[in-house]
Amino acid sequence: MSQPTPPITRKADGSDPYAWLQARDSDEVLEHLRAENAWLDTQLADQADVREALFEEIRSRILETDLSLPSPWGPWLYYSRTTAGDEYARHYRAPRPADGSLNVDPAQEQLLLDPNELANGGFLSLGAFSVSPDHQRLAYSLDTQGDETYELFVKDLASGEIQSLPFEECSGSMTWANDSATLFFSVHDDTHRPYQLYRHRLGTQGAALVFEETDGRFFLHCYRTSSERQLVLHVNSKTTAEAWVLDAGQPEGAFACVAERREGHDYDVDHGQLNGAWAWFIRTNRDGLNFALYQCPEGNTAPREADWRSLVAHDPQVMLDGFSLNHQAYVLSLREAGLPIVQVYPAGGEAYRVQLPDAAYSLYVQDTLEFAGDHMRLRYEALNRPGQVRQLSLASGEQVVLKQTPVLGPFNPDDYLSERLWATAPDGTQVPVSLVRRRDRIGEPTPLYLYGYGAYGESLDPWFSHARLSLLDRGVAFAIAHVRGGGELGEAWYQAGKQANKHNSFSDFIACAQHLINAGITASDRLVISGGSAGGLLIGAVLNQRPELFAAGIAEVPFVDTLNTMLDPELPLTVTEYDEWGNPQEPEVYTRIKAYAPYENVQPQAYPHLLVVAGYNDSRVAYWEAAKWVARLRELKTDDRLLLLKTELGAGHGGMSGRYQGLRDVALEYSFVFKVLNLV
Structure with a gap:
């Protein structure tokens, strides 16, 4: 039933009046989330036709039936095929042609996995997809809830027989040893951290514990090296790493440590050839922030740090990613x-x-x-x-x-101007901005969609989007603010936007927005900002600081209840995040996070139109962060602009899993933009 007014969120006693929204699966919480969804549907009901038209428009640009570029490996070509109407690509292989071409013979192809059949209309995320070295078996893992907990399977590719492995709380990784019968996999602890590595031999019962990481800041991951001759167990926090190696042909052996962890030393290893001889390659930050590359000849043991030899020296101007x-x-x-x-x-x-x-x-x-x-x-x-x-x-x-x-229908890349601009932050730092707009719309302030992230050293490099053409062709420009906290300008750029320097991410983003306005590219009443996860924190913070600068905001799975989350070490991932945000059990850190945490800093002021999206099964950013933030905004904001919360009750951090479901999510977001900017 539609609602004439927004849902009223009950306030409880105590310092956090909306903490009751954390009572997952309670009737009251579910009723509230459904009421918020219903309110969104009511407020955007007049956009239903626009949404459907956008969905069909975006879909019409995509070649729905297509073949991926085959990858040659051994006697086979491996590839996937999308089919019109299907949510997921099917995975195949076909015999490798003798002439060395990549031509697939459909008459001889084998279907390896059909996620459409496995999903049966529900959520599905494919984790591992790994063919054994002898090409006889496929190991794969499936998440059917969106919480990033996976079930493990092995398929015999000759008979088609599928074996479900009886292990629980799996992270989804599956790594083959060279005997094509031994698998290494990892499991989560109570905080959803991959912390144990197990070895399982097909045809036997149970699995042997190989390694357990007890430090809550560290994740573990196992992989095969480029040479296919070695296995690596990589254990890392946000700042520190430790690698262990094992001959892939001796899976029952013991992993040997490369360089014992020491705080701040980050490194990773691979195995290959150098000048025709087998060698280890080590990327390390021991010489400087931007990393250097070392090599070590293959020996009978791990490549101990004392034996590393410089290959590419550290360069303070160039980051070795x-x-x-x-x-x-x-x-x-x-x-x-x-x-x-x-x-x-x-x-x-x-x-x-x-x-x-x-x-x-x-x-x-x-x-x-x-x-x-x-x-x-x-x-x-x-x-x-x-x-x-x-x-x-x-x-x-x-x-x-x-x-x-391919882009179906009329499309010419030269119709769009792609630029790199530079904004000046308050401390004088030059911040890069990537901008694209239609050439025939240049010359006057235009609606603009500004995206940002700025965390974990992730580089937000410019990317193409079929869907984005629906913005550009309606005169909406698109820009990316490459703020500090990301990795675009190297490790120093990342460190300048984390922990005690996190405020730089926010001031950089505001500077980018102001630059686009001052340059006459856009105007405040035409500027929409967006970010997800840690980028949602960015959006929440700048909305509190400069709400008048923006017309609207979009926050997807936003990390906005930052202080309360970081105060609760029992929540998934909190302890591992101390290296990124700091530990608020320390008074100085508490004060610092509280000063910018979006939830704590909502003020009685006017805010732009806002669309917030959450995933009920999200194990990274809990659904209640968005719900609590929206509740406080609705309580305190002094305007009558739209404030909408959509909680995907069957999805996690990445939203709905199918490709058409994803397009409908984009159509909803864009129709919101068009509505609040009065473009349709």
Whole structure:
């Protein structure tokens, strides 16, 4: 039943009057969340036709039936296929052609997994999808709730028989040893942290505990190295790492430690070849914030730190984000002046950088393919350019575009101008802004959608979106504020926006918004801001600080009840987050977080229109953070602008799982934007 007024949120006694919303699964809480959903439906009822038209418009640009670019491995080509009307891609393989081509023979293909059948109309997230080294079995894991707890399965690819592994609280990871019969998997503790690694041999009962991490700040993860000859157990917090290695051919053996953890030392390892000899590669920050690369010849034990030899020295101007290995080259993923760079060191040749056509873009090594191959694949895209898979010849540097994401209907990337701007923060720091808009709409202030994140050192590189064309073609510009706390300008940029420096993320975002206004690109009454998770905290904080600067805000799974969450070590992930935000059990940290936490700092003032989205099964940012924040906003705000909360009762941190469900979520968000900006 529709409601004529917003839901009234009961206030309880105590310092946190809306803490009762944390009583998960109680009738009162569920009734309240459903009432909020009903209020949203009522307020956006006049947009129903717009939403449906947007959904169909976005859908019409997407090639719904398509084949992914096949990846060669051993005797097979592995690939996926999307089909019109299906929420999920199906996974296949076909015999590898003798001529070395990537041509798939549908008559000989094998269906490996059909998530559409497994989902049966409900939520489904595929975790591991790992074929055994002998290509006889498929290990995969499924989350059917959205809480990122997975069930484990092994499928015999010859018979089709599926075995469910009887283990609980699994994180979803599954790693094969080289005997194709032994699997390593990890499980969560009570705070949803992967903390134990187990070894299971198919055909036997139970599993053997291999490693247990008792420090609540550390996660563990197991993976195969590029060479396929070694296994790595990587244990890390936000600031510190420790790696253990094991011969993949000896899964019953014991992992050996590479470098014992010491606070602040972050490193990761891989195994490959250097000048034709087997070697370890170690990326480490022991020489400086931006990391350096070391190598160590393969020996009978782990590559102990005393034996590391410098390969690429630390550069205070260039961040070493990561590296990829092939028998013929090692490839560095760098960040310089806010842009991703790929630099190749071919065996016996001169190092070179991959050349690219755009001023602002996203670039990463998508697939190293087979270790003994001659090529790697790069993923490249820009705000105005659909994603491309480029084949890079490691020896020559030659690039070939193997596949470009199609855009159906009228589309010309040159109709859109992609730019890199720089805003000046209050302390004088230059903050990059990526901007895209239609060329024929330049010259007057235009509606603009500004997105931000700024946490965990994550780099928010420009990306292409089919859906975003529905904004751009209606004259709405799109921008990304690359604020401190992200990793766009290296490790120092990240550290300048975390813990005691978190205020820089907020002032940077406000400076970016102000720059776009001062430059005449947009105006306050046309500016919509958006962010999710830690980006939702960003949105909540700047709305409290400068609400008059924005017309509307969108906060998805927002981390807005920051102080209370960080005060509760029993909640999932809280202890692991101390390195990012600080531990508020310390008085100085408590004061600092309380000064910016969005929930605590809601003021009796006018706020912009606001759409808030939460996931009831979210194990990272609990649904009640959004619900409590909205309740306090509704209590204190002095305006009559829209304040809407949508809680996805069957989803988690990433929202609904199917591709069409995802498009409907975007259509809802965009119709909200059009409504509050009076564009339709």
